[in-house]
Amino acid sequence: MIGKPVGHDRTILESQRALLGRRLLRHKTAMIGLVIISVMILVAIFAPYIAVQDPLQQDISNRFARPSRFHYFGTDALGRDLFSRVVYGSRISLMLGVVAVGIAFTIGVGTGLLAGYYPTIDLVVMRLVDILMAFPTILLAIAIVGVLGPGIFNAIVAVGITSIPGFIRITRASVLSIRETEYVEAARATGASEFRIIYQHILPNTMAPIIVYGTLHLSSAILSGAILSFLGLGAQPPAPEWGAMVSSSRQYLNLAPHTAFFPILAIFLTVLGFNFLGDGLRDVLDPRLKN
């Protein structure tokens, strides 16, 4: 057949996407991860309808109540309903992870594209990345919050900044390999502008590893956020943040272990969900990375 039907490429692209989607649907752990994350997102959105009472409402006469049908997760040191606090906590943790990774994604991928394409920019950017990478991640985040001052906004900024080098590196690495491919050369030969080459031809083809990295990194961003709050550097009491809740439960650990257990469970499930989904996406999008 000589004359290709119009829209042929598009059909291939769509069927490829459908194929990837089907493969993802068959990936058991990825689906478990997706379900966990979806539930968490729904809980975060509908928190006011799911929570049984105001997460800040105290009831001193009813401190450290064990889990019951009135308080599904029990109550904490100030008699606040833990179930409601964990439910509202999903908003803070998810927002922190998504915003921090969003910042890192935007800056990191943009910079990585330029660094991979222009050797002079590369030289400068990679030195800066080396410097940022000279700090253990969580310590860098702690140092940044230490200077900016504790608080949820500064915690997001800190986690975002510490996440940038990873995105730069992974983007740059894939740009370097794509830059020399024939289709980029072909685009250049047809007179496409550099802007067009970078954004239309290179960017879409670098996305697979970046998406995998981004999903897996959401889990570590949420962990970092929880750690900052646990250390008293992120969300401040009485905000119902999971890490901060665990932190305040510490001194009553022997008396009321349930006050630590449920927020820990929430963090664990959320992080596990993103790890499951990330692993699955990697298997589907980039099977070479699977050992």
Place this chain on the structure above:
Amino acid sequence: MMIGVLVGVSVFVFLLLQLAPGNPALLIAGPDAPPETLRAIERELGLDQPIYVQYWRYLERVLHGDLGKSLRSRLPVSFEVARAFPVTFQLTLVATFFSVVVALPLGVTSAVHQNTWLDSGTMFLALIGISMPVFAVGLILMWVFGFYLGWLPISGFSPLTTVEGWRSIILPAVTVSSASIATMARLTRSSILEVLRQDYVRTARAKGLGEKVVIYKHALRNAMLPVVTVIGLQIGGLLGGAVVTETIFALPGMGRLAVKAIEGRDFPLVQGLVLLIAVIFALTNLVVDIFYALIDPRIRYE
């Protein structure tokens, strides 16, 4: 290369403090100090000089071992850090040892029994280890072994030359190593799987060597290179984990010092600690690089 990174780190740490809100002179003198006192302190600290002069002076001082004075205790930062360092060092060392000793056999077992329940079980545990925040591991261990069973102390630190010292470091060290055990086990597994496909492993099997010799002599040795890289990288993670763990178990190390310094807005102390941790981290990676050449004769540095 490494010197370049260290200079960069010093610039970064210096600038970090410049970004801190508020005038350092005001912090020292207090809010009610008259302007003349403020200007005198500024002159004394060199704050009236251009920023590159300030950086140069800072670098000079640091290279002479002068990290400034803590705003809180009025003691030299180097003194405060020297007191806290051994605690963090011992904790990280024991945790590293523990991670390697647990993670390598786990990874090897998993790879050798690939796609069996043993493999998927181990890897599932590893995934749980990665998904657990370090403070959660610490608190769970504290509750089980400290409160419920009452076997081990839950706080405090004694030197490792005493029995009490070893007893008190077990829970923190296991806590710190939990995440890196998981990462290392995963990596050892994939590294071994990669090596097992190589021709020389087939040759070793073909000439009738026992499976143990093949795995431990031919495969593990060749699989070590990426594993050593990760051990090096993990030390950063271990240091980070130590910060959190010290807070949980009330160990008087650099991590707890840093958190306290941040809470007290003690900027010189924060700056000194951050700089030192980065230098330690960079030196560790240098040691790892040298270690490569030792375990892999194919690598030689010019």
